[in-house]
Amino acid sequence: xxxxxxxxERHEGGIRVLLREAPRGPVYxxxxxTFVHPDPREYRSILExxxxxxxxxxxxxxxxxxxxxxxxxxxxxxxxxxxxxxxxLGGETFASPGTTDEKLYFCAVETxxxxxxxxxxxxxxxxxxxxxxLVSLGEAITMCRDGRIPDMKTEVALLRLADHLxxxxxxxAFVEDLPAR
Numbered sequence: 208x209x210x211x212x213x214x215x216e217r218h219e220g221g222i223r224v225l226l227r228e229a230p231r232g233p234v235y236x237x238x239x240x241t242f243v244h245p246d247p248r249e250y251r252s253i254l255e256x257x258x259x260x261x262x263x264x265x266x267x268x269x270x271x272x273x274x275x276x277x278x279x280x281x282x283x284x285x286x287x288x289x290x291x292x293x294x295x296l297g298g299e300t301f302a303s304p305g306t307t308d309e310k311l312y313f314c315a316v317e318t319x320x321x322x323x324x325x326x327x328x329x330x331x332x333x334x335x336x337x338x339x340x341l342v343s344l345g346e347a348i349t350m351c352r353d354g355r356i357p358d359m360k361t362e363v364a365l366l367r368l369a370d371h372l373x374x375x376x377x378x379x380a381f382v383e384d385l386p387a388r
Contacts, residue, residue, distance in 0.1 A: 208310045209302075211258040212276040212293065213364040214286055215344065216320045222344040222372060224365065225284055225320050226254045226356070229337035234357075254340065254356045256364045257283045261312075269295055272312045280316060284339055285324040288316050296367040302360065311360055315368050344369060348376045 214225040234250045259279035265271040273290040280286040296313040303309075320341055342350070344365060351362035369375070373382040 208261045208299075208312065209258050209360075210261060210272045210275045210279065211256060211311050211313045211360050211364045212280055212316055213256045213296075213313070213368045214280060214284060214288075214316050214318055214320065215368060216318060218320075218343075222368075222374060223320060223341050224344050224347050224368070225257065225286070225323075226340045226342055226347060226361070227257060227283055227337050228252045228254050228340060250357075252336075253358055254350070254361070255358045256361045258311075258360060259283070273314065276314050276316065280318075282327055283337065285326040286316075286318055286320070287324070288318050292316050292318065294371070296364070296371055300363070311363075313364050313367050315364075315371055344372075344374060345376055345379045 216223050229252055231250065231253045234253060237246070238249060257276075257279050259275060259282070261272065261275055265275050270290065272295070273293040276293045277288055277290050280288050293314045293316050296315050299310045299312045301307075301309065302311055323339070326337065326339070347356065348362070348365050348369065350356040351358070351365060356362070366376075374380075375382060375385075378385070
């Protein structure tokens with residue numbers, strides 16, 4: 208199972224999210240396969256939100272998931288947050304129930320992204336070669352929908368964050384800013 212942590216900040220009247228760009232071996236190696244619907248892209252890297260596998264040493268329940276989100280935020284984005292800052296976003300979901308039993312648990316963390324430090328990584332090549340991007344929430348959702356971010360967990364995390372914050376992507380507006388009926 209994995210925890211998915213969307214790190215965000217309120218920025219100049221909007222919401223900015225942190226995305227990681229990192230190589231993903233299995234996706235890159237698709238270029239050596241034959242598919243009914245060929246894809247000309249190479250996928251040298253993929254944009255994603257912060258995420259990480261839940262480990263055997265993690266405490267059970269929401270407290271363990273929050274603690275894992277804190278670790279992943281530090282490793283992958285250089286962001287230091289407290290477990291209490293991690294807000295769970297709805298129920299868990301299976302990533303692809305026809306092929307794996309992995310469940311994804313989503314949370315949001317509001318934090319000043321400009322104050323982040325260096326990502327410490329976990330020692331894997333995928334984290335060693337990663338980069339961080341700060342993107343508006345609306346643009347990140349658009350990037351998911353048009354295929355620039357071909358990662359389902361990221362799209363689900365961003366849409367759950369939008370719901371949590373009352374942001375309507377199709378209108379690029381917050382519910383509180385819409386005219387009254």
